[in-house]
Amino acid sequence: MTELKKLTIATRASRLALWQAHHVRDLLQTRYPQLQVELLELTTKGDQILDTTLSKIGGKGLFIKELETALVDGRADLAVHSLKDVPVDLQSPFALAAVLQRADPTDAFVSSNYQQLSQLPAGAVVGTSSLRRESQIRAVYPHLVVKPLRGNLDTRLSKLDKGDYDAIVLASAGLERLGLGDRIASRLEVAESLPAAGQGALGIEVLETRAELLEILAGLADPATTACVTAERAVSRTLGGSCQVPIAAYATLTDNAVTLNALVATPDGKRVLRSTRTGGAEEADQLGVEAAQALREQGADDILAALQDPSQPPADKT
């Protein structure tokens, strides 16, 4: 089968990243019992900087650069990421070796006093870390006050529990992975909060020259998820979406047909552009390109250009 005896997984040291790295280690060891799999924990710039200056200094891939350096230096063989944090234009010498089966792609509504967004009274404060969530919440609930919320998942929950917010919205998959699924009061419908490209899926990154490793990891890939996220990531790539902008893209696969929904919105939620494409799984990338072009024809570039304005406050892309 393979000459490889030992593999080292580079991972961030956050609780979520460690869960994800352990998950991949378990999958590898189940499939290749002879293989020894170790973890290399690294602290990234994105982990050190916890205030809202993040995207000013960051640029793309703030959370993955240190992991990539470990791949180049040979300290690690693979890096495990939340796919939504992986740049859509991943460049040589790096390659996305596999995308694993997607977990829950939705955004979660978390609150101690309310069951869903529609129950919140006027002026209630909702915390979220992303412009994508913010603009979609504002579009449907203009009477709510949306405020930024940063930090890892535990930090975000403790800010809610302290009373800084009436409710918060964050990824369902992250909460479930940390055993915090019981904090989810409800899941937002994808029609109400269209997820980010790749949300809920894990991606494995390697050096593109590692042919044997690529072959091993291909065995972990989930074809349905791969087709869906290929369409989603093509939307962000075509729109130049690795910057911090309110772009959403979510696809499902039924009977080999990919149905892709894409969205670009203004942060105030006053303009929400949408497009939908359906086609075969083998043309997933093209569907994403076409959905992005349809958004362009409705004015997406103007919305995105306005957000590049340095006088605008920064935000995360999630």
Ligand SMILES: NCc1[nH]cc(CCC(=O)O)c1CC(=O)O
């Ligand atoms: N933005 C950070 C991030 N990256 C991946 C997840 C959760 C897991 C996932 O979406 O795949 C989160 C937390 C969140 O967005 O609330």
